[in-house]
Amino acid sequence: MNKLVVIGLGLIGGSVSKGVGERGLARERIGVVRDAETARIAVELGVVDRACLSVDEICGELAADDLVFIAVPTLAVESILAKLKAPIAAGVAVTDGASVKGSVAEAAARVFGSVPPNLVLGHPIAGSEKSGVTAANADLYVDHRVILTPADTTDTLALARVTQLWQKLGAEVINMPIDEHDQVLGATSHLPHAIAYSLVDTLAHDIDNPNIFRYAAGGFRDFTRIASSDPVMWHDIMRANRDSVVASLELFMGNLQRLKTAVESDDGEYLLAMFSRAKQARDLYTQLGEPKLPKSKD
Ligand SMILES: NC(=O)C1=CN([C@@H]2O[C@H](COP(=O)(O)OP(=O)(O)OC[C@H]3O[C@@H](n4cnc5c(N)ncnc54)[C@H](O)[C@@H]3O)[C@@H](O)[C@H]2O)C=CC1
Ligand SMILES: O=C(O)C(=O)Cc1ccc(O)cc1
Structure with a gap:
């Protein structure tokens, strides 16, 4: 992939970015965080190549072959989707790691009218009681399962790219209906x-x-x-x-x-x-x- 953009650099987002970096899976890893101190620590720890403080700052530079991973608390995903609404270019795959999928699908439908084809909802069944960027672990997903909940309308290329990302991080990917x-x-x-x-x-x-x-x-x-x-x-x-x-x-x-x-x-x-x-x-x-x-x- 070209750019990986991770919105929310805690345990889950930070671990994806660190794992992508250590395995050389992206040309550049960009983090979106809420405060300058987290941005500084994320770069210092090698979790991302650069960090910025708002989604708006990076939306304009996204292009085909880039991937956006949303890793914020479940109820905060809607506000992130709203910020991504206008500027997302064709060919950019967007995915998330929130623990509940029905509420995220409903949030996407509120923001976009329906779940967009390039939005692949997902959930890594891996983690711990730890949180924050300092807990990021490049091998967190090795030998763990990741559930994706694609719909009939999901773009097959976006689904393939998200599936490959998790597989390259060492995870086993399973597709499942949202309700299940x-x-x-x-x-x-x-x-x-x-x-x-x-x-x-x-x-x-x-x-x-x-x-x-x-x-x-x-x-x-x-x-x-x-x-x-x-x-x-x-x-x-x-x-x-x-x-x-x-x-x-x-x-x-x-x-x-x-x-x-x-x-x-x-x-x-x-x-x-x-x-x-x-x-x-x-x-x-x-x-x-x-x-x-x-x-x-x-
Ligand atoms: N912790 C775990 O074991 C697992 C967590 N998840 C899910 O992954 C997501 C992230 O969880 P963690 O990385 O563990 O949490 P975390 O607390 O380590 O990281 C969350 C990050 O999101 C940022 N954030 C919070 N509210 C935000 C907002 N309104 N806008 C922008 N950024 C915001 C925080 O500053 C923090 O950097 C959650 O949806 C969680 O349910 C999924 C699987 C396992
Ligand atoms: O700490 C543990 O053992 C967990 O169960 C981690 C966890 C927390 C939330 C999830 O959505 C998935 C995994």
């Missing part, structure tokens, strides 16, 4: 984040024992790592995928209620059967090629 994506990720990603945040919040406000975390074991650390994720990002995801998140929460709360009843009534049979079923499912999942987990520092 939001339902599946609502259950496997958004629900666990909601539960982790809620658990930590519940314990943190246990006024009877303010030192409760001091006695926590490894299980607590494993279970709650994702509650260290960026609150703005997750605020956006929960609101953007409301119906799927609510449906998943309802299922989970029903199951939790049954667990509570079993503990209350000393129903050992239920507990053993449910824990065994869950262990079997978890063991199967880990054998099925679990995506690489972020390396723990300790």
